[in-house]
Amino acid sequence: MSTELIITLVIFVLTMAGFACNKFSFGTVAIFTAVALQATGVLTGEETWAGLSNSTVIMMAGMFIVGAGLAKTSLLSKISRSMIKPDSSDRKIIIGLGIMTFIFGLFVNATATATFMMPIVYQVCKDCRKEPVRLVQPVAALAMIWAGVIPLGGNAGGYIGFNTMIENMGGTGELHYFSTMLSRLLPSIAASLVIVFFYDRYTAKKQINPVEMDVENIAAKKTSSLTPEKEKFVFIVFALVVIGTVVGALSGLYEIYIPSLIGALLMSATKVLTPREIHTNCGLTTIFLFAGMLPLSTALGKTGGTEILGNAITTILGGNTNVFFVCGVYFILTAILTQFMSNSAVGNIFKPLAIASGITIGINPGMLMLAVQAGSSLALLTPMSSASQAIGFEKGGYTMKQYFLGGILPWITYTIVFCATTPLIIG
Numbered sequence: 001m002s003t004e005l006i007i008t009l010v011i012f013v014l015t016m017a018g019f020a021c022n023k024f025s026f027g028t029v030a031i032f033t034a035v036a037l038q039a040t041g042v043l044t045g046e047e048t049w050a051g052l053s054n055s056t057v058i059m060m061a062g063m064f065i066v067g068a069g070l071a072k073t074s075l076l077s078k079i080s081r082s083m084i085k086p087d088s089s090d091r092k093i094i095i096g097l098g099i100m101t102f103i104f105g106l107f108v109n110a111t112a113t114a115t116f117m118m119p120i121v122y123q124v125c126k127d128c129r130k131e132p133v134r135l136v137q138p139v140a141a142l143a144m145i146w147a148g149v150i151p152l153g154g155n156a157g158g159y160i161g162f163n164t165m166i167e168n169m170g171g172t173g174e175l176h177y178f179s180t181m182l183s184r185l186l187p188s189i190a191a192s193l194v195i196v197f198f199y200d201r202y203t204a205k206k207q208i209n210p211v212e213m214d215v216e217n218i219a220a221k222k223t224s225s226l227t228p229e230k231e232k233f234v235f236i237v238f239a240l241v242v243i244g245t246v247v248g249a250l251s252g253l254y255e256i257y258i259p260s261l262i263g264a265l266l267m268s269a270t271k272v273l274t275p276r277e278i279h280t281n282c283g284l285t286t287i288f289l290f291a292g293m294l295p296l297s298t299a300l301g302k303t304g305g306t307e308i309l310g311n312a313i314t315t316i317l318g319g320n321t322n323v324f325f326v327c328g329v330y331f332i333l334t335a336i337l338t339q340f341m342s343n344s345a346v347g348n349i350f351k352p353l354a355i356a357s358g359i360t361i362g363i364n365p366g367m368l369m370l371a372v373q374a375g376s377s378l379a380l381l382t383p384m385s386s387a388s389q390a391i392g393f394e395k396g397g398y399t400m401k402q403y404f405l406g407g408i409l410p411w412i413t414y415t416i417v418f419c420a421t422t423p424l425i426i427g
Contacts, residue, residue, distance in 0.1 A: 005303040007040045008296075012305065015296060016349045027284070030292025030348075037295050042303065048295045057291060059157035061282045062260030063241075068281035069267040070238050073231045084124055093128060094138060094196055097121060101142040102192075110147035110377075114140050114388040118395050133206070133396050137406045138199045140392025141380050145191050145414065147388075148377070149184045151177055152242055157256060162369050164294060165351070169301040171359040175366040177246070177256070182425050183370045187417040191410040202409050204402035226272065234272055237263050297352060305356075313357035321361045327371045328419040330354055334375030335415060343386045347376035367426040371418075378414055380407035 011033060018029035038048040084096040100120065104113040117139050125132050148158075159180065163173025226234065244259030267273045273281070299305065317326060330350065338346045350372040358365030379385030381404050383393035393403055 002303065004042050004299075005305055005308075007042055008037070008299045008303045008305050009308070011036050011040075011042075012296060012300065012352070019344075019348045027288030027292065031288055032292070034292045034295045037299050042299050043295055047298055047302075049291070050294070050298075052291045057287050059160075059245075059257035059260050060287055062257060062262075062264040063152075063157075063245075064281050064283035065264040065267055065273065065278055066238055066241050066260060068277060069234050069263075069272045072225050072272065073234050084128075088128060090130075090200060091196075093124060093130070094135065094199060097124065097135065097139050098142050098192065098196055101139055102146050105143060105146040105148075106150050106152045110144045110386060110388040111391070113143040113147060114391045117143065118391060121395075131205075133204045133398060133402075134200075136396030137203055137392050137398065137403065138195050140388055140396075141195060141407055141410055142192060143388050144377065144379055144386060145188050145410070149181055149188050151181055151245075161294070162366060165297040166355050166359075166365050166369070168294070168298040169352070169355050169359060169365075171355060171365045173366060174364065175369070177250070179366065179426060180370060180373070183367075183418070183422045184374050186421050187374070187414040190417045191414040194410045194413045198409065203406045204396075204398055230270070230272060233270065234267075237266050293348065297355070300352060300356070307356075307360065309353055309356035311360060313353055314361055317357070317361075321363065323363055323367075323423045324419065326357070326361070326363055327367060327423050330368050331371040331375040331419055331422075332415060334372050335378045335411070338376045338379045339381045339385045343376045343379040347372055350376065364426065367422060370426060371422065374418055374422075378411060380411050 014036075015029060015033045018024055018032070034048050037043045038045055084093055088096065097117070097120070101113060101117055104117060118136070121135050121139050122132065124130070125135060159175040159177060162175050166173040241259045241263035244262075245256050248254050248256040248259065264278075268275075268278055300309070317329060320326065334346050334350050351369055354368035354372045355365040357363075358368045379389055381389075382400065383390040383403065389403075392398075396403075398406070
């Protein structure tokens with residue numbers, strides 16, 4: 001075993017520990033990893049910082065900025081006011097809230113979606129005389145389930161990063177623009193249907209912990225800080241960015257980050273977003289995480305660490321190479337662990353392992369990456385699992401038992417559908 005390999009494996013273990021302890025930001029841990037790999041001579045400077053010039057980084061930043069511009073318009077508040085009336089039935093209320101949650105989730109992450117939706121949920125509860133405990137958890141669960149499923153937000157180009165990691169570790173990256181959507185669409189629909197049509201049977205009915213019906217922020221969502229002309233401009237820019245990204249991904253005529261980059265520049269040039277707003281909304285944490293973790297995959301492939309990790313996982317799996325079994329193991333293991341530790345930490349720990357074992361046993365590593373991504377994102381059962389569920393737990397006034405029982409049925413539904421369909425669709 002070479003010195004470079006030993007150093008790489010030590011850094012790998014320290015990185016995973018850094019993610020798991022949840023005492024440092026993920027961006028900080030990732031950048032530390034990159035610096036350590038360069039400082040120890042495992043990677044050159046060019047190899048270490050290649051991720052910062054990666055097209056994925058440019059696309060992430062651009063899409064985050066364009067999405068922030070859309071969030072300043074009155075579109076979503078108009079939709080909310082038109083969909084839910086004070087005399088709406090329970091089913092109409094949950095469907096209306098579900099549609100709004102889905103729309104928010106197209107452009108921002110689960111935490112932002114849950115944050116945006118809570119004032120709306122409280123306003124609906126006040127207007128329709130409902131207890132928050134009946135509606136908050138279903139909305140928080142839908143925010144988690146649909147985040148990143150449709151490739152329109154800041155993570156739309158994530159598949160490029162996945163492919164790069166796989167190729168750096170010696171495999172072949174075969175994921176495409178719609179891979180994440182294809183793997184997660186059916187389980188997301190199935191879990192959402194369970195929430196919409198059965199939430200009244202399993203969601204908590206009794207308010208145990210008191211909550212304040214804070215609806216002061218809802219007023220801010222009823223108006224826009226932009227002029228009508230600028231609102232129309234933002235709608236047009238956003239639509240063109242989405243169309244341009246999809247066309248680029250399907251045709252290959254140009255790099256898919258170009259539309260989002262142009263859109264971001266237009267948001268700045270027309271002063272839809274201020275410089276401070278651009279800095280706040282460009283997704284720096286996500287960018288640092290990606291740019292910092294990419295060197296680790298490069299080092300594992302360069303030093304032979306991929307083979308060692310792959311063989312270790314194969315031993316744990318008992319030599320079973322059945323694609324449904326391996327996919328199910330990665331998904332269920334991450335879906336369980338994410339209930340007790342940060343979903344981002346779980347995903348970052350298991351993605352390199354998924355790539356290594358996929359390459360070693362001859363299973364599409366991209367499919368296993370998607371299993372880890374989806375499993376670690378199925379954070380529905382505890383407030384420790386993700387920020388969106390912590391928001392839901394607090395704002396709904398639940399007990400731990402109530403929250404677990406309220407999320408278990410959609411969790412099981414999603415798990416079964418994902419493990420049964422993804423190997424057929426992606427594998």
